Amino acid sequence: MTGDPKRANLPPMSLHVPEPKFRPGDDVDFSDFDIPAADSARRPDTGDNPRDFHELAFGLVRVLDDQGKAVGAWDPKLDADTLRTMLRSMALTRAFDERMFRAQRQGKTSFYMKSTGEEAVSVAATMALASDDMCFPSYRQQGILITRGYSLVEMMNQIYSNKGDKLQGKQLPIMYSSREKGFFSISGNLTTQYPQAVGWAMASASKGDSRIAATWCGEGSTAEGDFHSACTFASVYRAPVILNVVNNQWAISSFSGFAGAEATTFAARAIGYGIAGLRVDGNDPLAVYAATHWAAERARTNQGPTLIEHFTYRAEGHSTSDDPSAYRSAQEWSSWPLGDPIMRLKNHLIALGEWDEDRQAAMDKELAEMVRAAQKEAEKNGVLGHGMHQKFETMFEGVYEDMPWHLKEQQQQMLDEDVAAGRPGPRR
Amino acid sequence: MTAITPDPLADEAARIAPEAEREGETVRMNMIQAINSAMDVMMARDDNVVVMGEDVGYFGGVFRATAGLQKKYGKTRVFDTPITECGIIGVAVGMGAYGLRPVPEIQFADYIYPALDQLVSEAARLRYRSAGEFIAPLTVRSPFGGGIFGGQTHSQSPEGIFTHVSGLKTVIPSTPYDAKGLLIAAIEDNDPVIFFEPKRIYNGPFDGHYDTPAKNWSSHPAGEVPSGYYRIPLGKAAVVRPGEAVTILCYGTMVHVVANTIAETGVDAEIIDLRTLMPLDIDTIMESVEKTGRCMIVHEATRTQGFGAELSAVVQERCFYHLEAPIERVTGFDTPYPHSLEWAYFPGPVRIREALKKILKD
Numbered sequence: 001m002t003g004d005p006k007r008a009n010l011p012p013m014s015l016h017v018p019e020p021k022f023r024p025g026d027d028v029d030f031s032d033f034d035i036p037a038a039d040s041a042r043r044p045d046t047g048d049n050p051r052d053f054h055e056l057a058f059g060l061v062r063v064l065d066d067q068g069k070a071v072g073a074w075d076p077k078l079d080a081d082t083l084r085t086m087l088r089s090m091a092l093t094r095a096f097d098e099r100m101f102r103a104q105r106q107g108k109t110s111f112y113m114k115s116t117g118e119e120a121v122s123v124a125a126t127m128a129l130a131s132d133d134m135c136f137p138s139y140r141q142q143g144i145l146i147t148r149g150y151s152l153v154e155m156m157n158q159i160y161s162n163k164g165d166k167l168q169g170k171q172l173p174i175m176y177s178s179r180e181k182g183f184f185s186i187s188g189n190l191t192t193q194y195p196q197a198v199g200w201a202m203a204s205a206s207k208g209d210s211r212i213a214a215t216w217c218g219e220g221s222t223a224e225g226d227f228h229s230a231c232t233f234a235s236v237y238r239a240p241v242i243l244n245v246v247n248n249q250w251a252i253s254s255f256s257g258f259a260g261a262e263a264t265t266f267a268a269r270a271i272g273y274g275i276a277g278l279r280v281d282g283n284d285p286l287a288v289y290a291a292t293h294w295a296a297e298r299a300r301t302n303q304g305p306t307l308i309e310h311f312t313y314r315a316e317g318h319s320t321s322d323d324p325s326a327y328r329s330a331q332e333w334s335s336w337p338l339g340d341p342i343m344r345l346k347n348h349l350i351a352l353g354e355w356d357e358d359r360q361a362a363m364d365k366e367l368a369e370m371v372r373a374a375q376k377e378a379e380k381n382g383v384l385g386h387g388m389h390q391k392f393e394t395m396f397e398g399v400y401e402d403m404p405w406h407l408k409e410q411q412q413q414m415l416d417e418d419v420a421a422g423r424p425g426p427r428r
Numbered sequence: 429m430t431a432i433t434p435d436p437l438a439d440e441a442a443r444i445a446p447e448a449e450r451e452g453e454t455v456r457m458n459m460i461q462a463i464n465s466a467m468d469v470m471m472a473r474d475d476n477v478v479v480m481g482e483d484v485g486y487f488g489g490v491f492r493a494t495a496g497l498q499k500k501y502g503k504t505r506v507f508d509t510p511i512t513e514c515g516i517i518g519v520a521v522g523m524g525a526y527g528l529r530p531v532p533e534i535q536f537a538d539y540i541y542p543a544l545d546q547l548v549s550e551a552a553r554l555r556y557r558s559a560g561e562f563i564a565p566l567t568v569r570s571p572f573g574g575g576i577f578g579g580q581t582h583s584q585s586p587e588g589i590f591t592h593v594s595g596l597k598t599v600i601p602s603t604p605y606d607a608k609g610l611l612i613a614a615i616e617d618n619d620p621v622i623f624f625e626p627k628r629i630y631n632g633p634f635d636g637h638y639d640t641p642a643k644n645w646s647s648h649p650a651g652e653v654p655s656g657y658y659r660i661p662l663g664k665a666a667v668v669r670p671g672e673a674v675t676i677l678c679y680g681t682m683v684h685v686v687a688n689t690i691a692e693t694g695v696d697a698e699i700i701d702l703r704t705l706m707p708l709d710i711d712t713i714m715e716s717v718e719k720t721g722r723c724m725i726v727h728e729a730t731r732t733q734g735f736g737a738e739l740s741a742v743v744q745e746r747c748f749y750h751l752e753a754p755i756e757r758v759t760g761f762d763t764p765y766p767h768s769l770e771w772a773y774f775p776g777p778v779r780i781r782e783a784l785k786k787i788l789k790d
Binding site: 029040114134136166167168170171175177178179184185187188194195196197198199200201202206207213217225228229230232233237289398399400401404405406 | 510522525526530545549554555594595618619676706
């Protein structure tokens with residue numbers, strides 16, 4: 001292949017293309033999976049120098065052991081009421097996901113994305129933040145809104161793009177926005193929220209505010225350039241921000257090796273930026289809470305940003321448009337060594353004598369009812385399959401603060417064409 | 429070439445706002461000083477205005493546009509950034525969501541492309557996709573345009589990329605007076621504004637005669653700039669020279685090249701400086717073309733799908749029955765901006781004269 005005859009005798013190079021361990025039909029064996037003991041990770045001072053976080057960036061912060069006991073330096077020592085609140089928000093998130101997934105299958109909406117198996121990453125993290133800290137989520141942190149008590153009906157209105165939709169049917173389902181709940185408008189473009197969160201945090205710091213920002217992206221999206229620019233800015237200006245990487249092993253059909261996981265951890269990226277890096281058992285709600293609480297304190301005391309890798313597993317398909325059985329073994333989730341975050345927290349509460357299976361069953365039933373009632377309420381405003389619910393002219397609103405002449409003209413043109421064609425639909 | 433004639437803009441008083449709207453003494457400024465003054469005025473008026481970008485802080489910017497601002501307002505309001513355009517704009521969007529009014533600088537418009545995702549997918553759409561919950565009140569300043577031997581990556585005019593994006597406003601001044609008034613209006617505007625500064629005319633109006641000594645703004649009336657607050661509304665064009673024979677639509681450096689060429693040829697052209705490309709001042713354009721019956725468009729940017737195509741289309745749609753000749757476009761050629769062949773590429777006096785002959789033929 002080479003043009004230089006002097007190199008003709010050299011052995012040929014080869015290109016490495018990563019390949020996941022298990023494909024559809026394969027037996028899954030995680031026996032070589034290295035799970036550090038729950039009490040093994042050291043808990044540094046929040047002011048410690050990021051260069052001393054090597055072992056934390058490659059290890060795994062865990063609190064719950066196999067017996068469901070909270071152990072080690074990272075135990076946040078939460079009271080039973082707080083733990084039950086956490087369990088409830090996680091279970092509600094899952095119940096909501098189940099219901100909305102079914103609604104999509106019933107043709108009531110065009111699209112949905114579940115967060116099954118990742119409820120701790122959003123719920124426990126949010127509980128460790130102040131209620132007015134600003135969240136810049138990706139599309140798989142619906143648990144933030146649920147933890148902050150956002151209306152389920154409002155969420156469903158958005159999913160249905162119905163006449164109650166606060167976003168006027170302008171956004172794809174699940175791309176929520178709630179300024180009131182400190183939940184930044186979700187964008188379809190991956191990781192754009194990362195530098196935005198850093199900018200928000202810089203603004204907060206420059207104004208002498210006490211609020212911090214937190215942002216989330218998947219491990220696949222860490223490959224985007226915005227991840228790099230955000231980490232650089234966060235480090236340079238010591239922005240009060242928590243950079244969460246939800247490593248759920250899969251970016252649609254691409255396993256984490258395509259984002260660089262074969263070579264290093266995602267938490268270890270922090271080392272190169274001079275950011276404190278923690279790698280956390282993302283299916284351990286207490287570990288997620290403890291790490292977030294630690295990072296929040298670090299940020300709020302001007303000690304700088306933290307990057308947290310939440311090591312978890314995407315239990316379901318990427319979205320309602322995805323069939324994971326086409327690229328991975330169905331056994332992966334059932335044999336995932338770090339288990340299910342809801343089961344683990346439930347077992348912990350039971351081990352504490354603060355919960356039992358009957359109460360769990362009753363709670364699940366109550367939450368399912370609650371979601372069903374919310375759905376009934378939301379569907380009074382219509383579902384996507386039943387036509388366009390917004391006044392047509394709203395399409396032109398909010399492009400600019402004031403509507404320029406050319407949009408007014410196009411708006412009028414649309415209305416005239418509509419009337420001329422006799423198209424049914426809500427007008428004015 | 430012919431001797432340089434008096435600048436036709438010298439007689440134009442209509443573009444100067446009424447005295448009542450201005451604050452402060454009038455002083456001599458070049459365009460850089462006027463832009464600096466706009467930021468100074470706005471930073472003094474509004475604590476939420478912050479200036480950021482590569483080399484804008486201590487050093488005061490590679491073109492000196494932010495000189496002295498950090499010393500006056502402190503490092504948390506005027507600061508240097510890492511060299512990452514997507515980061516600069518992404519961070520500015522987040523600052524805007526917090527409630528600040530960022531004025532990020534992209535050192536050259538040729539280097540704005542890494543920030544395109546943040547501008548197109550985020551800043552432009554934020555108000556729309558959140559139904560007004562979050563806004564991106566940014567003013568992205570960036571030197572643009574050619575005529576300085578900048579070669580491929582210090583000469584481009586990418587305005588057409590931004591005028592194509594719903595949710596962005598695009599502004600291009602042509603004088604120190606306009607630059608300050610428009611920049612103040614852009615900073616006050618709650619929508620994201622792309623503010624392109626024609627760097628060829630930072631120090632003086634350029635008449636297109638590259639082989640004669642450069643002029644400066646000291647003798648130009650639009651170099652008289654109020655030291656305090658005033659604004660020129662976005663979306664309003666300026667009639668630089670009234671005329672009857674042909675309407676010439678232009679902006680930035682080309683306003684001066686066109687005006688001077690018209691003065692040299694003696695053609696009674698009506699010259700319109702668009703000032704804001706999006707939203708466009710359609711009324712001023714229509715009124716003019718309906719009067720003259722002819723329309724010529726001049727811009728530095730490459731032709732195909734350049735902003736001139738949109739101008740040509742709207743004029744054709746709205747003034748069809750008034751047109752007496754096909755609309756002419758004098759633009760950069762559809763090539764990357766060359767270094768040594770700059771003056772063959774640049775839509776200067778030679779090319780404008782030839783286009784005038786064509787459009788005035790009958």
